[in-house]
Amino acid sequence: MVRKIDRDHSRFREIVRGRIKQDLKKFVSSGELIGRQGGKYVSIPIPQVNLPKFRFGKNPKGEVGQGEGGEGEGIEKGDGSGAAGEDSGQHILEVDVTLEELAEILGEELELPNIEPKGKKVISQAGGSWRSIRRVGPESLRHFxxxxxxxxxxxxxxxxxxPDNPSIIPMRADKRYKSRKDTVQPQANAVIVYMMDVSGSMGREQKEIVRIEAFWIDTWLRSQYENIEVKYIVHDAVAHVVDQHTFFHLRESGGTKISSAYEICLKMIRDHYPSSEWNVYPFHFSDGDNWSTRDTEHCINLLRDQILPMSNQFCYGQVKSAYGSGQFKKDLDAAMREDPSLVTSDILDRDGILPSIKTFLGKGM
Amino acid sequence: MSMTTLPLVLQDHQAEIKELACAYGLDAYETIFEMVDYDEMNMIAAYGGFPTRYPHWRFGMEYEQLSKSYTYGLSKIYELVINNDPCYAYLMRSNSLTDQKLVMAHVYGHCDFFKNNYWFSKTNRKMMDVMANHGTRIRGYMDRYGVGLVEDFIDAIHSLDNLIDPHSRYIERSRADQGDSQSDGEVPRMRAKDYMDRYINPPAYLEEQKQKLAAENKPSQHFPADPARDVLGFLLECAPLERWQQDVLAMLREEAYYFVPQAMTKIMNEGWAVYWHSTMMCRHLCEPEEIITYCDHHSGTLGSRPGQINPYKLGVELFRDIENRWDKGKFGIDYQRLEDADERRRFDRGVGLGREKIFEVRRDYNDVTFIDDYLNAEFAEDQKLFVYGFNERTGQYEVVDRDWRKVKEQLLWSLTNFGQPRISVVDANYKNRGELYLYHDWGGVDLQLREAAQTLKSVHAMWTRPVHVETREEGQGRLLTYDGDEIKFRELTPSDDALAVGQEPDKD
Incomplete structure (x- = not known):
């Protein structure tokens, strides 16, 4: 039975996701999620649609509290998790959650865009598939x-x-045989290719931001999709395929030639992940400072003519850096504004990570 | 929804608690307890206690919030009770027996309060049925006119549902036509002998008074003649609404008024319920092995953090303080004349009027008058109350003042009009163009202007002609206008002032 509240709840979720009542979208608020890395606490966002009201702004007169402390002494302000839904207070709750839970929370608002069932592999369920019974079969499989x-x-x-003289003699029609039941599932194979600029212009903080973002995308994707292959490429003036650990820990410096990464990526897709069988999602992070305009042109050509047609979505995230010109994103946007499979996003600082992930994977967020 | 009646063991406890409550003089409506699990509890709470309420996404939002906080172990609803005859109360199935007893005793406190407090006297005691009817009617409109359309209209009402006149249920706001009062236009004269008359009643003065009277008696040019605090009610009567819109607005306005007394007596109501659950639990209901569990949960309810006032705590402490004062006779001129703090503390005439007094207080008071009459210097000191504020310099909240007068003033301010800004309709025919002019009675605290501008859109959705709201920002007059296309923001200069309050609309 569908409960009354489920209907109201799903309608609320639809508003949060921006599927209905677009005009309310601007009133949706949700707390930050990855704001405080490092500590073991994270904030769970509870999206709220706050209908506008006439209400007071900041109260210069102050509020009343209770407890110890002399005048001028600091106090900890409560976060309003008091009585049953009375206070509207703050909606950021601090709780202890695991990475999986966190990824799940992220998952409520994200999805791999445009994923399609691809690949012809038939997966048979591992173990316990000899559960079916048939009337015919080889004697070796007879179910005694x-x-x-x-x-x-x-x-x-x-x-x-x-009953006094129990003798049971099966005849032909009594015989039952074990049988294997195959489950046929169309598989949504997906490959994610992360490319990261590790050149000198990418400072410590920039690399950290990229790693945090890639880490969360990675954590989330792995929690959501079973058959995902992940590849990592780092590049400065030349590009290398590296493993996960190296990708997240490498410190390097040098010039920047973005096309080097794109070429490796292209080769990888061509050789191993044909788009007929794979959903392809390349992610590229950089500070937008490329070696030369000629290389940028080369990149754009590579993207437009070869990578994009084979990808479901190409995501380019540009980290703001003190040295970078940020020109690459402008060039990309200018060259391929119309192409919906290219998504670009600016990441100004750590606070920009979540919005950026939402740009890449959000459902209309 | 699957709700079960109480298990036998709880029925026995209910009977016992009810009997106790009666013996103490509590007088509640028939109270029906229902057992629900946590999910049902969250659901019912999301609907404000009325499972049959009209459909709206806002309740879904509430539900998600409650469910998430419950899932992550942050909050749990112990008790939910509805002001209705009979009273409905929900018990959480997973609670321990100790908790169930505590909650039942607590609920009887609430029910007594609902039935006997003056501020609840105007509420509809068949609200369960009314809410169900509202739900049916609104679903009917949704079937007929479309979910989206009806929901949008409800959204607009929700964003205005604090613009009501909370006291209108208890007083006569609308003046009877005062046609007969001094309408003859004669200026009363002082009695005087003929030859003195010119001096005692100077003709110039008489003429002046006559004109003044005439001006006063002139029927007001304005509509509404007096500022209308009940903006929702005004829109209901005067906005060009469809029949179904009128009906929906009338229903939701009724619901908004229904919830007013709860907000008006939050501190008292909770204080009263805590007072009774603690009295009954400690003196009668707790088995020895339950006392630790009880204390743990009781103190959880009363716990307060420095940055917020816990209504349960403040309420029960003030009730106990009053009881104590009236038991000892700490009232009247003899006590008030005492200057010495020590003597004041030790004062005890043993009059024993405390219990009687708190029953009287629960009958006549609401939070504002409760605090105003009974919060005194000793209480503020005992309870360690203080005023705090945000210090821009240090970037943290700090204790500002422990002076009890400041504390009281601040507390009263935050309770006045439930902490909502006072906004009224002052002119429904602004500039003689059918525009709606709202006036915010500023009083020192600014509105959130950006949000106010968005709210104007909701007003416009009903009024359809341009709408304005006059307010102040740091003392400077501001006029926000929404004409259906764009929001305009104007600074008011002193010369605007008269125009703004709607005195001289013909200036244009």
């Missing part, structure tokens, strides 16, 4: 117990069973 049960049933029904 079921066969004798059937025989017993038949004999009782026919009045042939003598």
């Amino acid at each position: 117990k079921r066969t004798y049960q059937e025989a017993l049933k038949r004999q009782i029904a026919a009045g042939l069973y003598d």
Whole structure:
């Protein structure tokens, strides 16, 4: 039975996701999520649609509290998790959650865009698939117990069973055989390719931001999709395929030639992940400072003519850096404004990480 | 929804508690307890206690918030009770027996309060049924006119539902036509002998008075003649609404008024319920092995953090303080004349009027008058109350003042009009163009201007002609206008003032 509240709740979720009542979208507020890395606490966002009201702004007169402390002494302000839904107070709650839970929370608002069932592989369920019973089959697979049960049933029904002298003789029609049940699922294979600029212009903080963002996208994707392959590429003036650990820990410096990464990515997709069988999601993070305009042109050509047609979505995230010109994103946007499969986003600082993830994976967020 | 009646063991306890409550002089409506699990509890709470309420996403939002906080172990609803005859109260199935007894005793406190407090006397005691009817009617409109359309209209009402006149239920706001009062236009004269008359009643003065009277008696040019505090009610009567819109607005306005007394007596109501659950639990209901559990949960209810006032705590402490004062006879001229703090503390005439007094207080008072009459210097000191504020310099909240007068003033301010700004309709025909002019009675605290501008859109959705709201920002007059296309923001200069309050609309 659908409960009344479920209807209201799903309608609320739809508003939060911006599917209905777009005009309310601007009143949606939700707390930050990854704001305080490092500590073991994170904030769970509880999205709220706050209909506008005439209400007071900051009260210069102050408020009343209770407890110790002399005048001028600091106090901890309560966060309003008091009585049953009375206070509207703050809606950021601090709780202890695991990474998986966190990814799940993220997942309420994210999805891999445009994912399609691809690939012809038939996965058979691992283990416990010999559960089905059939009337025909090889004798080696005969289900002994079921066969004798059937025989017993038949004999009782026919009045042939003598409890004093129990003898049960299965006949042909009683025989039951174990059988294998295959589950056929169209598989949504997906490959994620992370490319990161590790050149000298990317400062410590920039690399950290990229890593945090890639880490969260990665955590979330792995929690949501079973068959995901993830590849990592780092580049400065030349690009290398690296493993996960290296990707998250490498410190390097040098010039920047973005096309080097794109070429490796392209080769990888071509050789191993044909778009007929794979959903392809390349992510590229950089500070937008490329070696030369000629290389940028080359990148754009690579993207437009080869990578984009093979990808479901190409995500480019640009971190703001003190040295970077940020030109690359402008060039990309200018060249391929119309192409919906190219998504670009600016990440100004750590607070920009979540909005950026939402840009990439959000459902209309 | 699957709700079960109480298990036998709880029925026995209910009977016991009810009997106790009666013996103490509590006088509640028939109270029906229902057992629900946490999810049902969250759901019912999301609907404000009325499972049959009209459909709206806002309740879904509430539900998500309650469910999430419950899931992550942040909050749990112990008790939910509805002001209705009979009273409905919900018990959480997973609670321990000790908790159930505590909650039942607490609920009887609330029910007594609902029935006997003056401020609840005007509420509809069949609200369960009324809410269900509202739900049916609104669903009917949704079927007929479309969910989106009806929901949008409800959204607009929700954003204005604090613009009501909370006291209108208890007093006569609308003046009877005063046609007969001094309408003859004669200026009363002082009695005087003929030859003195010119001096005692100077003709110039008489003429002046006559004109003044005439001006006063002239029927007001304005509509509404007096500022209308009940903006929702005004829109209901005067805005060009469809029949179904009028009906929906009338229903939601009724619901808004229904919830007014709860907000008006939050501190008292909770204080009263805590007073009774603690009295009954400690003196009668608690088995020895339950006392630790009880104390743990009781103190959880009363716990306060420095940055907020816990109404349960403040309420029960003030009730106990009053009881104590009236038991000892700490009232009247003899006590008030005492200057010495020590003597004041030790004062005890043993008059024993405390219990009687708190029953009287629960009958006549609301939070504002409760605090105003009974919060005194000793209480503020005992309870360690203070005023705090945000210090821009240090970037943290700090204790500002422990002077009890400041505390009281601040507390009263935050309770006045439930901490909502006072906004009224002053002119419904502004500039003679059918525009609606709202006036915010500023009083020192600014509105959130950006949000106010958005709210104007909701007013406009009903009024359809341009709408204005006059307010102040740091003392400077501001006029926000929404004409259906864009929001305009204007600074008011002193020369605007008269125009703004709607005195001289013909200036244009």
